[in-house]
Structures are given as C-alpha cells and as structure tokens.
Amino acid sequence: MNCTGNDTRLLGSALENEEGKTVPDGIEVGAGHRTRAMTTALAVTGGISVVLAWLEFVLIRQQLAVGLWVIAAAAVAIVLVRVCSAGKPAALGTGLGGFVVVAQAAWLVTGIHALWVTTLTAATALGYFLLASAWAGRSEASTRRAATAIPADFAAAIALVVSASIVSTAASPAPLVRSLHAVGQSNSFEPDAETGTTMVDGARLTNDVEYGSTLPNSFLDIYIADDDPSVSRPTYITIHGGGWIVGDKTDGAPSSDSGGASWAGPMLDAGYNVVSVNYAFAPSYRFPTQTNQLGQAMQFLETNADTYGLDMSRVVLAGTSAGGHIVGNYATVQTNSDYARALGIEPTMDRSSLKAVVFESAALDVGRAGAPQSPSPSNGFFFDVAARNYLDTTDTALLAQANVIDNVTADFPPSFISDGNTGTFPDQAAELSAELDRVGVANRLNLYSKNEARLDHSFMSVDSQWTDEYSRLEIEFLGSIV
Incomplete structure (x- = not known):
C-alpha cells in the first residue's frame, strides 16, 4: 500500500487534490498523504512491539519464541516507517528498528544480560515511536478526537509507567524488592514478638x-x-x-x-x-x-x-x-x-x-x-x-x-x-x-x-x-x- 499521493491539502474530514477529487481521510506527509489504514498499521505494530517487550520480561521460559516475534515486529516496523515517513523520522524509525533486530538476535545467541536490557529498552522505544507517529497521523478533523484524546493520553501514561518499571527492573530488580520490604516483611534486628x-x-x-x-x-x-x-x-x-x-x-x-x-x-x-x-x-x-x-x-x-x-x-x-x-x-x-x-x-x-x-x-x-x-x-x-x-x-x-x-x-x-x-x-x-x-x-x-x-x-x-x-x-x- 502506498502512503503518498499527489500534492494534497487537509479539508474538513477529507482530503482533496488540486482537481477537487477526495482521497481517503489522513494527514499530509511531506508532499504526500498517509492513509487511515497505514496510520492504523503503525498504531497496531507499535502496540504489539510494546506488549512483546513486556512479555519478554515476564515470560522467562519463552525467551526464544518471544524474541523471534520481537524481531518480526521490528522488521514490519522498518517497512512501515520507510513507506509512511520521510526525512529524519524515517531515518530514526529505520535505525531504531534495525537496532532492535540486531540487539535481539545478539541476546538470543549470547544470553548476555546487558543485551537483554538493551533489547527491552530499544523494543519499547520503537513501539512508542510507532505509536507517536500514528497519533501524529490521525485526522485533525476527526469528530472522535475530543472523545478519545483523554482516554488515549491516560492509557499512554500508564503504559509509559509500566514500561519504565519493566526496563528498570530488568536492569536491577533490587529497587522493586526493597519497595516491597518497605511495606511488608523486611530485614529487622527486632523480633516480631517478645520471647x-x-x-x-x-x-x-x-x-x-x-x-x-x-x-x-x-x-x-x-x-x-x-x-x-x-x-x-x-x-x-x-x-x-x-x-x-x-x-x-x-x-x-x-x-x-x-x-x-x-x-x-x-x-x-x-x-x-x-x-x-x-x-x-x-x-x-x-x-x-x-x-x-x-x-x-x-x-x-x-x-x-x-x-x-x-x-x-x-x-x-x-x-x-x-x-x-x-x-x-x-x-x-x-x-x-x-x-x-x-x-x-x-x-x-x-x-x-x-x-x-x-x-x-x-x-x-x-x-x-x-x-x-x-x-x-x-x-x-x-x-x-x-x-x-x-x-x-x-x-x-x-x-x-x-x-x-x-x-x-x-x-x-x-x-x-x-x-x-x-x-x-x-x-x-x-x-x-x-x-x-x-x-x-x-x-x-x-x-x-x-x-x-x-x-x-x-x-x-x-x-x-x-x-x-x-x-x-x-x-x-x-x-x-x-
């Protein structure tokens, strides 16, 4: 599917070319036009990338299977970014996707912990890059924008917190356990009860x-x-x-x-x-x-x-x-x-x-x-x-x-x-x-x-x-x- 067309301008909830013919609802990208379908594809791939990063953190036993899916999602992301973006955004997305593929493959082969943390970070960043690109590509005149903006922002904030917690815990789980100790059982020199x-x-x-x-x-x-x-x-x-x-x-x-x-x-x-x-x-x-x-x-x-x-x-x-x-x-x-x-x-x-x-x-x-x-x-x-x-x-x-x-x-x-x-x-x-x-x-x-x-x-x-x-x-x- 081609993301670009002739020179376009945004008008109401649709786009018109210079001859006055309407094209599918979307957003201008340089001299072209991103369709709603491609915006949806970016959003779905971005969401999948973030979820896969979470799963790789949680599903310790299924590292190989999840890792291969991470590589596949990154490959799809590279294609989407190259088709739907131009200039610096395209270069950034392509580079980030390629880095995820390399880092994930290296982690699966070597098992080096630092590569695992790097992969989680990069896959998460790639997911949010795609989601941000999709959000920027929504129709400004969409009648649903006002109704969906607040819930979407709230969901994004929660997802960012979850992702930050996952990456930090992957790097070191000690803060997580210390926080649990702060509200429950902990190290103490005092007995639970008098002898x-x-x-x-x-x-x-x-x-x-x-x-x-x-x-x-x-x-x-x-x-x-x-x-x-x-x-x-x-x-x-x-x-x-x-x-x-x-x-x-x-x-x-x-x-x-x-x-x-x-x-x-x-x-x-x-x-x-x-x-x-x-x-x-x-x-x-x-x-x-x-x-x-x-x-x-x-x-x-x-x-x-x-x-x-x-x-x-x-x-x-x-x-x-x-x-x-x-x-x-x-x-x-x-x-x-x-x-x-x-x-x-x-x-x-x-x-x-x-x-x-x-x-x-x-x-x-x-x-x-x-x-x-x-x-x-x-x-x-x-x-x-x-x-x-x-x-x-x-x-x-x-x-x-x-x-x-x-x-x-x-x-x-x-x-x-x-x-x-x-x-x-x-x-x-x-x-x-x-x-x-x-x-x-x-x-x-x-x-x-x-x-x-x-x-x-x-x-x-x-x-x-x-x-x-x-x-x-x-x-x-x-x-x-x-």
Whole structure:
C-alpha cells in the first residue's frame, strides 16, 4: 500500500487534490498523504512491539519464541516507517528498528544480560515511536478526537509507567524488592514478638529466640514435643522459603493463622523436636550470607542445647524452596572441605551430627530458578527476580559455586528429595538424586506424575492427601536414617 499521493491539502474530514477529487481521510506527509489504514498499521505494530517487550520480561521460559516475534515486529516496523515517513523520522524509525533486530538476535545467541536490557529498552522505544507517529497521523478533523484524546493520553501514561518499571527492573530488580520490604516483611534486628513460652497443639513453643546479633532476622522458634524437654529426641531444623526475599519461620507453622498444612505437626508426632529459623533477606544480604547465618543458628543451638532440651547430636536439616538451597549449601560446606575453602566459610557442626537433609521444592541450581518445569509465567517471573536479588546471575563462576547439585560429595548426608510437577523444579530434584546415587549417598526421590495429580511448587504446605503421603514417606525415610 502506498502512503503518498499527489500534492494534497487537509479539508474538513477529507482530503482533496488540486482537481477537487477526495482521497481517503489522513494527514499530509511531506508532499504526500498517509492513509487511515497505514496510520492504523503503525498504531497496531507499535502496540504489539510494546506488549512483546513486556512479555519478554515476564515470560522467562519463552525467551526464544518471544524474541523471534520481537524481531518480526521490528522488521514490519522498518517497512512501515520507510513507506509512511520521510526525512529524519524515517531515518530514526529505520535505525531504531534495525537496532532492535540486531540487539535481539545478539541476546538470543549470547544470553548476555546487558543485551537483554538493551533489547527491552530499544523494543519499547520503537513501539512508542510507532505509536507517536500514528497519533501524529490521525485526522485533525476527526469528530472522535475530543472523545478519545483523554482516554488515549491516560492509557499512554500508564503504559509509559509500566514500561519504565519493566526496563528498570530488568536492569536491577533490587529497587522493586526493597519497595516491597518497605511495606511488608523486611530485614529487622527486632523480633516480631517478645520471647515467651506457650503451648501449641500439645507442644511447648518458645518463640523469637535471638540466635545472633550481627545479621537481621536472627530469630528462631523452638517446639518441644509433648512439652517434655527431658526426653531425648532428634532435632528437625527447618528453613522457610520465599525466594530469599520474603517469608517467615511461622509460615505453615501450627502457631500461624495461614491455614496451610503444618510441617511441625507430623514431625512432632513422629518424635522430633522442631526448630524453625529466620534469616536475612536479599538484596541487602546476598549469597552466601544466609549460609553463614544458618551456621550461627547451629552454633547457638549447640551451645544452648541443654537450656532448651535439644539433642544436637541427631540433626535433620529441612528447607523449602529458597530454604532448600540454604540448607543444601550449608550441608555442602560441612561435608566438602574444598568447597568450604573456596566459599570462605568454616564448617560449624560435626558432620556425624548431621544425619539427613530434606529438600522440599528446593531451588538447587539458582541459575535456572526462572525456568521452572511446566510453564508458569508467574512463578518463573518471581523466581527469576528473587534469584537475581540473591546473587549475580550473570556471574557464571558464582552460579557454579551456588549450585548444590554440582558440589555434593560422597560425604553429603542422606537426603529426602521431593517436589511438585507444575511451576517448580522436579528436574533439579531428579538431578540431585542422580548425582547422590553416583557418589553413593543414600537418598529417596519423591516425585509425582501429572497423571496422578497436579502439584504446585511447595505443595507440601497445602493440606491434601498428597501432603499426608509426603509426610509419611519423609518420616519413613528419616526413621531408617536417624
């Protein structure tokens, strides 16, 4: 379709050439005329370009597919701009479209984070350039202009805010998480409640015990089964999830009002004392701070075992999601001396006392946190943002250090490994089990097919028959070890 015609002038809601014949409603472009259809094409392509940039930011798992669409939209934009514009606008639009194509292709090939941010910025800018060009090309005499101008301006303002937020978060998600901390859970050196002792479901709960003073959120809760600290029982120490940026030691606890399944209840009934530990949040405190902090908690419990009635010679470490990575990394430090030296962390407990590790939907390979199995855009987006706050995911050496799977040895504790099958990490669970098999470490892999049930990330925190079965199998495995 040709955007230009003979010399024209704007008259009413239509255009007339020098012979007085009307041409389709549009706007003058140099010595030519842009038709309404071409204006619409510019607007649609611009809107698609902006939306694709948003999708590339959110759909972490579908980067290739979305990236190819971004390239296609940029190619269409180049054609439209060359046909419908002249002079500097044409040169600017063509150059911007070409830059998007090159940057997007380079990102897909290399995976360099800076290219991703550059692509998002350029694709967004191209989209708004096309939208602005289309807006400038609308009919000045359109009877709908007054009725649509305000809503259009409002929508454009919202879209600009969204785009600016996306680009800034792509560059660094830390401000986003810090803003969430400002209105919700955050790092604090003050306990949530005054330390005290109460009864919860027949167990003695001592809440908000301070185990350290150098890092925030250094508090833990202690549950003594049957309110009887004189009985020697193994100690089950659990670390909550929340992407290293949110969460609390009471999540799913019998003392909380969350309505979720209680992890403490089955363990207390099975004859364990339970300790739930809080830790400092990223991005203010990043890997491996949380590993060090868990070490502080373990030392505190060892020193004060008699005070609280704990047996620290029989310890099970359990972690959910992000907590699974923390306990896995801590256990690796205790059992792999070369790894501990490389990370610069000293072991803080006797290996013989660490009887087993329990992994619940654990993010074992942080570099793949944004790509959970079975597409889940919301989970993938959250996990990716969380991982980038926890450590620099563009640093391949650091990612290798943080990879629990690749650093286990034959001295790693026996492990119970479980996960769901939707929006979570069953692939990582299976890889850890296979690696432990290879080095000769006893373990049990507990996964379910989708033919049995659709189980989400951390399904064991939701009351269901599958949670009951999970608890039974976990306790059965630990009974053979502890």
